[in-house]
Amino acid sequence: MRPVLELGGTHVTAALADPATATVTRRVRRPLDARGTAEHVLGTVVRCAGDLDAPAGCVWGVAVPGPFDYDKGIARFRGVGKFDDLYGIDVRAVLLDGIWPRPADAVFLNDAHACLLGEWRAGAARDHHRCVGITLGTGVGSAFLVGGDIRHEGTGVPPQGRIDLVEVGGRPLEDSVSRRAVLARYGRGTDRAVDRALDVDRALDVGDVAARARAGERHARDVLDEAFTTLGAVLAPFLRDFDATALVVGGGMAASWDLLRPALRAGLGDTPVTLRAAALGENAALVGAAAHTAAAR
CATH class of the missing domain: 3.30.420.40 (ATPase, nucleotide binding domain)
Incomplete structure (x- = not known):
């Protein structure tokens, strides 16, 4: 041990x-x-x-x-x-x-x-020689792995192996996909009374937005769909060029996998990759x- x-x-x-x-x-x-x-x-x-x-x-x-x-x-x-x-x-x-x-x-x-190495050994990436891992939480983490070795450069690998360095519309990816991005986008679309509540209630998190989406709130669902469809579209060309057979998603936001997966899959389009939630948790x-x-x- x-x-x-x-x-x-x-x-x-x-x-x-x-x-x-x-x-x-x-x-x-x-x-x-x-x-x-x-x-x-x-x-x-x-x-x-x-x-x-x-x-x-x-x-x-x-x-x-x-x-x-x-x-x-x-x-x-x-x-x-x-x-x-x-x-x-x-x-x-x-x-x-x-x-x-x-x-x-x-x-x-x-x-x-570390997350992808663990998942490759005994989790959702097991038996995949070439795979990519994404962690979604305070920011967006990424890992590109071949046969148990992390790759920092090469075909299909973003600069320094970091997908967060990729820009969307001239802005960093994390301005569109991250805890702060989701909460900011959600707050901008609510009415003024809710905006004031959000300013006071610092405990509000992505899980709360997800719960509201499941309860039928259209705005909450739109915010999550937009964020994760964007992420899929950004990842798609890297996954294809890297020849990855699996994409494993972990981090705090992966707890909302039922909402995240359909939007991410839509953004990936016809990219031939197995999409899985991390299996080992922490x-x-x-x-x-x-x-x-x-x-x-």
């Missing part, structure tokens, strides 16, 4: 994961404010890891969103709406100094890459991080 950490926009999870069997045993989860200070964010991460009580001298695998210098373990977040206060901090050094029992090292990988990133750690050693 290998100790791993997974950082998200709302939480951090520490666990022991076995990449050989794709199992996760001991697990600790803490809420996390991605807009908080570096002291808050890293303090929460260190405490979560310490609560796991992993054996001393282990190498930890850490799945974290970008932008991030994964080789050096240095945060490069800037202008992405999360973890901005961490810019330039040597996260590896913080973890090695702060976690107790003390680790031997920490290796980092992109959280979307375990995917944990297993993927453990697998990456094993390969790195």
Whole structure:
């Protein structure tokens, strides 16, 4: 079993994961404010890891969103709406100094890459030699995989392997497909009374918009259809050029798969790809991080 950490926009999870069997045993989860200070964010991460009580001298695998210098373990977040206060901090050094029992090292990988690696080993991407993974939440993460190896360049791979760098109508993809984009579009289309409620009710999330769509609210359904049809249209040429046989979708918004899938499929058109929701949930990133750690050693 290998100790791993997974950082998200709302939480951090520490666990022991076995990449050989794709199992996760001991697990600790803490809420996390991605807009908080570096002291808050890293303090929460260190405490979560310490609560796991992993054996001393282990190498930890850490799945974290970008932008991030994964080789050096240095945060490069800037202008992405999360973890901005961490810019330039040597996260590896913080973890090695702060976690107790003390680790031997920490290796980092992109959280979307970790998710697809986990799904390829034991989930929705199993038995697919060439596949693509998308994570939908605070932003849009992506991974392009061939035979268990993540590809950062090549035919069908967007710049740096990041679909979020692709533009739609001259604007970043995440202005059309992300938590903030969906909520902003939903708020603009409601009446003024609801707009005021949205300003006050910061707890409103994409799941609430999805619930309203299922209840028959036309505007909510239109907002979701527009976002995910756009995503499908953006992905389609990359999937074809990459010769992917499966597209796996994870992240918080994948919980609304019954609404997301038809719109995404419509946007993909006749692209010959199997469309699947992630099967392992949060375990995917944990297993993927453990697998990456094993390969790195």
